[in-house]
Amino acid sequence: MRKIDLTNFQVATSETARQIxxxxxxxxxxxxxxxxxxxxxxxxxxxxxxxxxxxxxxxxEGWVTEGATGQAARGRRPRFLHLNVERAAILAIDLRPxxxxxxxxxxxxxxxxxxxxxxxxxxxxxxxxxARTVDAFKVAHPQLVCEGVGVSLPGRxxxxxxxxxxxxxxWPTVNIKELLETAVQLPVVVENAANACALAxxxxxxxxxHVRHLIAVTVSEGIGVGLLLNxxxxxxxxxxxxxxxHVTVGDDGPPCHCGKNGCWERYASNAAAVRFYAGDRNxxxxxxxxxxxRSAENGDPRAGxxxxxxxxYLGLGLAALDxxxxxxxxxxxxxxxxxxxxxxxxxxxxxxxxxLTRSMARIVPTDSAMQPRLRGAVxxxxxxxxxxxxxx
Numbered sequence: 001m002r003k004i005d006l007t008n009f010q011v012a013t014s015e016t017a018r019q020i021x022x023x024x025x026x027x028x029x030x031x032x033x034x035x036x037x038x039x040x041x042x043x044x045x046x047x048x049x050x051x052x053x054x055x056x057x058x059x060x061e062g063w064v065t066e067g068a069t070g071q072a073a074r075g076r077r078p079r080f081l082h083l084n085v086e087r088a089a090i091l092a093i094d095l096r097p098x099x100x101x102x103x104x105x106x107x108x109x110x111x112x113x114x115x116x117x118x119x120x121x122x123x124x125x126x127x128x129x130x131a132r133t134v135d136a137f138k139v140a141h142p143q144l145v146c147e148g149v150g151v152s153l154p155g156r157x158x159x160x161x162x163x164x165x166x167x168x169x170x171w172p173t174v175n176i177k178e179l180l181e182t183a184v185q186l187p188v189v190v191e192n193a194a195n196a197c198a199l200a201x202x203x204x205x206x207x208x209x210h211v212r213h214l215i216a217v218t219v220s221e222g223i224g225v226g227l228l229l230n231x232x233x234x235x236x237x238x239x240x241x242x243x244x245x246h247v248t249v250g251d252d253g254p255p256c257h258c259g260k261n262g263c264w265e266r267y268a269s270n271a272a273a274v275r276f277y278a279g280d281r282n283x284x285x286x287x288x289x290x291x292x293x294r295s296a297e298n299g300d301p302r303a304g305x306x307x308x309x310x311x312x313y314l315g316l317g318l319a320a321l322d323x324x325x326x327x328x329x330x331x332x333x334x335x336x337x338x339x340x341x342x343x344x345x346x347x348x349x350x351x352x353x354x355x356l357t358r359s360m361a362r363i364v365p366t367d368s369a370m371q372p373r374l375r376g377a378v379x380x381x382x383x384x385x386x387x388x389x390x391x392x
Contacts, residue, residue: 019389021046025054026063026386029081030107034067036078055081062087062145063385083107089144091134091186092377094193095119095153097168097221100126101374102133104141107385109204109378111371112144113137123163123174131183148187149180150380152196152373154222158239161190165240167257168222189380194224194242195233196376197333197366202228203379203386205331213327215361218373219314219334222257223265229325244317245269267313270335277306293339310336311343315350318363322351326359333372337365 028044029035041051058064066079085106094101096119103114115133120126138146153176155166161177180188198216201207216226223245227234234241245265246258253262254275266272270289278286295303318330336343347363366372
C-alpha cells in the first residue's frame, strides 16, 4: 500500500468519483462490447441510475453508440452499447532517428491512415512536418474528431514534455510537447518508446489480465527499457528510469553516443550487429540491419555470426533485468523479432544460464507487423481517457 505524501496531495472530490465511474464504464464497454446498460450495471457494480447518467453523457460526447436491440423476457428490450470507433480518432507518432511514422487510428488502435518521412535533424523542422501531416489527415478524414496526439521517441522526457536525454536522436534540449501542441492545436502526450510499448502491451497485448509486472525492451538503433511494475509505469528520478541500454558492459568497448564506452546497446542493438558485420569496409557504406538479416537467412556466415553475437549480448542484459526486477513477462520489440527463430533460442539459453532460476520471466517477441511503437503512441492518448484519473 502506498503512503500518502502529505507534502503533495489532492483531496478527492465528487468529480473524482464521477471520473473514476466514467472510466470504469468505458473500460467495461471496451472489453465486453456489445453490452447493455443492465449488463454494465450488473458487471461493474454501479447503480443503474449512475450507469444511465454516464452512458447518456458518453453518447452525447460521441464516445459510445447504441446499436442493435436485444431480447428480454419482460420489460423494455435492451440496446447494446459499443465504443464509437467511427468518431474518435488518435494521431500517433513514432519518432526514430532516421524515420518518422505518423498514423491515424481509432481508440481500438486500428489504423486507417499512415505515412512516413525522413526525420529532420532539427526539432522545429520536425514539428513543421508533423503539422503538415496532421492537416493532410484531417482533410482526408473530416468525419473523425481527433482526441489527441501520442508521441513515442528514443529518449526520455520530463513531466512537462521536455526532452532531457536522447543521445541517438542528437537533438538539443527542447519541449516537444509544447511545440507540437502549439503547431497542431491538440493535446499532446510524449513518452519514451519503450514506456509507450509497455503500456500498449498492458492495454492491447494478448496477455492474461493479471499480468502486472512487465518489461518492454525496444531494440533498434539503441536499446530502451520500459518498466511496468505493480501495474504502474516507472519513471524514476528525472524521468530516467529504464536506461539500461547505457549500463557499461565493457570498459574498453566501443564509444557510445551518450559519451561513455562499452554500453549494453553498443553490443546488443541493430547498430552493433551492423558494425560487427561491416568490419573494416575501407570507407564503403555499411549495410542496413534488414540487409544483414536477409544475408544471414541466405547463409552468409559473417551475417549469422553478427546476429548470434547480438543475441548473446541481448540475453546477457535480459538476464540482469529478469534477476533484478522479477517481471512476469519481458516483451522484445524491434526488427530483430523477425529473426527470432534464430535469435530466440540463443537469448533463452543465455538467460537460463545467467538469471536467477526463481525469477525466470517469459520472453516474448512482438509481431513487428502490429507496429508496436506506433501502437504505443496511440496508447498514450487512450490511457488519458480510459485509465485511472490523475489524483495524488
